[in-house]
Amino acid sequence: MTRRKTSTRVDGEITRQRILDAAGKLFAINGFAETTSKSIAMEADVDLASINYHFGSRNGLYQNVLAAAHSSIINIERLNQITQNEQSAQEKLRAFIELLCNATRSGHEWQAQTLAREILAPTSNLAVLFQKELEPKLMIIRELLSEVTGIPSDAPQLAPCMLNVIAPCMVLLVAGQSVPGAMQETANLPQEQLIEHMYHFALSGLLAMGEHYRLTHLQQA
Template sequence: MKKPPRTQRTDGEATYNRILEAAGELLASTGFAETTNKMIAARAEVDLASINYHFRNRDGLYQAVLIEAHRRLVDVDALGRLAASGLPARDKLRKLIEFIIDGTAAHQEWPMRVLGRELMSPSSHMRVLQEIEVAPKLAIILDILSDITSIPADDPALFRCLPSIAAPCAMLLVIGRVPSLFANRVFDMSKEVLVDHLYSFAIGGLEAIGKKYDEANGFKHARTGEMS
């Protein structure tokens, strides 16, 4: 789900946002290794001292860009509101997929490309992203998947479901990096068609894993009937 940059209530916040946006655009197009603070400062129309003041150094700026990119694609506050809603767990999963599709829309090009680059070639900065943005979101998502499958949120069987749910969505980040025949065809689909496909793929796997888990643990109820 798209969330606008922080409100620019002071000159400092305006400068912070301008640097962050400029850095995101450059990192998306040229990558971390080829993007210098001097390039970012020129694009943001600030001096190098401003970058150091707001982000400490080049690593701090890159980490801030990764965090902002992830926040724009899936916002933890939006996930929290979804988790607290009265929707059935299956509907929460569909809404989650809608958030991701909204986040990977064309207007989110640089966040998508920055994260795509990091996924394809993870750096040491991935750990910071995981701790600050990914971990709290995963906790919410695991609770939703647990409600769907009846597998406890801390059970390894549920953790194994995460890559199966996340991988198709992550591929949207990867293929969204550059125009291609495949990417164009995927993003030419309507949002409804793409969401329905990803949801059907995810829920089918979760139902199968939930049923297998029940059988392995001696549960007697019929999951398919429960979940219909």
């Protein structure tokens, strides 16, 4: 009996993942509005009832696809490992930059494209993604950048710092190889060279903004 239950659970997990992968690829190509449950079922080679069984609805499936896509690029467990170790703030920053740069070359094509579509043409599901996936990760990243800069984690001045650090790698992830010129040249740099550049560029900017924040607050005191 136990063996049969285990086998059923494993089969269910395999089916669920197959639906998730099939849906992700179709959402990436066609977008949420143009991707039907029927087309997903055909791509995954399952019946329509399986989608509702595992995800509740097409909306529920899409939310899971967005969450899986974001998690494959920035994993919260890995973020916690980076920020909770005994390294210096600058060493943690380098590890975080390495995580972002590695994501640009990890074969996350449909994941990146699906997220890009949702950000450029947001649906009501973006709020769910932010609440469940982005917000907890951004809180961890804010604490890391606060440690590097000395700017309080709840200070508004830290928000553009976070954007400046994350955005270049996210742009490379979404469009690096497909856009000729500087974008493609950067995407084709040796990995270690790319990491070193992104790290030193980010660190210099963060330290400068930290100093600017301190000087501004000394003048106001």
